[in-house]
Amino acid sequence: MPPMIETRAKSQNDVGTFAVRDIKKGAVILRECPFVADLQRIMIHFHTDPAPTGDPAIDAEIRSLKREVESAIHDRQCDLSRMAETTANGGDVADDRRPPPRARAALDKLNELAVRHEFDSRPESIQEKWLSLHDAFRVIPSGSESPVGISGLVSPKGRRINDTIGTSLGKTGTGKNSGRFSVRTARKDESGVITMEDLWIKRENLTTVYGTCRSNSFLSGMLFERACRINHSCRPNAVLMPVEKLIRYLEHKFGDRIPPDLMLAPGEPNEHAVLSDREIRAGEEISLNYLGSRDESRSTEARREILLQKYGFNCECEACERRECC
Structure with a gap:
């Protein structure tokens, strides 16, 4: 057929x-x-296990991030108590119960470490599928090495390394390389000899481990090679x-x-x-x-805010253009 x-x-x-x-x-x-089935479970493990990786340095960083989250949430709870008291005394104070920015930043870093640890444990064939997906965020870590996918290069040298995995060296260029990132590449010739080369590559030609995860994961954190290339609509x-x-x-x-x-x-x-x-x-x-089950009371603004925060795009589907609730 x-x-x-x-x-x-x-x-x-x-x-x-x-x-x-x-x-x-x-x-x-x-x-x-899915080639990755349950990233949500992996992230929960990182949040609850005192030593999820077995690497003393990484586990120490994870514990530090957890303390940062707890401290920020404690501070917010104190703030909410003061807000409640102010309101009881006749004041008018907005009550934003989302995690405070400091906690959200620490949680995001904690999730990034969990996803990177899972990526590193996978065979190269899975890593290549992972980094071939769309990356709406493309946040290249600075000051540290990290794997990146390479695609869309048009020069003869660039076409030879398209659809491969390189290593971002955590450095941004200056002068003629301004806006580019230092990436170490490895190319194998016909005789099997591997040549290492450092190149300056634009952000739009790179994908990141955590960025592709955030941009594509379904439900409990699943990544698909083909289904993840199906775009979103609020009325699918x-x-x-x-x-x-x-x-x-x-x-x-x-x-x-x-x-x-x-x-x-x-x-x-x-x-x-x-x-x-x-x-x-x-x-x-x-x-x-991408939002799962339909909620007929959800406004265009609410849907767009969720999709922008979670997946990194502003929805322009037909339902949003018509300002329909769905």
């Missing part, structure tokens, strides 16, 4: 997944296992669900009379399916709702 979809460039820094033929409602568009035309859940749904709906074109053989553990939620015409872009 010919493929239903293709992934192609929409612009220089954006790709999308499009239907190559008409797709009827309820069709299974894609089946895929497809849904992502575990194959096991889909099989149970079909069995409940059809019993032992499931239509042949909907038959699903038992998949691998954690396999997911992208299912069309309505009829999709050839050439139409496939979309998913």
Whole structure:
């Protein structure tokens, strides 16, 4: 059967997944296992275990970040007590109960360490898939070495290292290299000899471990090679669900009379399916709702704020352009 979809460039820094033929409602568009299955569990482990990595220096940094979070939240609780007292005495004080900026910064750094530790434990084939995903944040760590993906270079030398992993040396350029980052690359020739070279590369040609994780993770922190290239819409035309859940749904709906074109053989553990939620015409872009279940009371402003903070983009889908609640 010919493929239903293709992934192609929409612009220089954006790709999308499009239907190559008409797709009827309820069709299974894609089946895929995540190459990283549960980053949320890994992050929780870092928050609760006193020595999650076994490296004394990193674990000491993690404990320091935890103390910073606890201290910041304690200070905020004291502030809230004073706010409550002021309000009780007739004052009018806004009560912002989100974690204070100092705590959010420490939490973000703690999550970055957890994700980097998980990345380092994975084989190179998984690391390459990870860093090939879109990075909406591209925050290159300064003063320390870190792995980065390289893509989109157009020079003859650059094309030879596209789609490889380099090492950011934590230095930014000056003069003619202003706005670029020092990256150490490794290239193997036909005889197997590896040549190391330090290059100055623009931010838009680099992807980072934590940036790609933040930009792409679904649900409990899953990364997919193909599903992560499906863009968001607040009124999507497809849904992502575990194959096991889909099989149970079909069995409940059809019993032992499931239509042949909907038959699903038992998949691998954690396999997911992208299912069309309505009829999709050839050439139409496939979309998913990154926010999960629909909330009809959620305003355009609320959705855009969540998506910008979590995924790094300002939503311009049709529902947002029409200022619809969804």
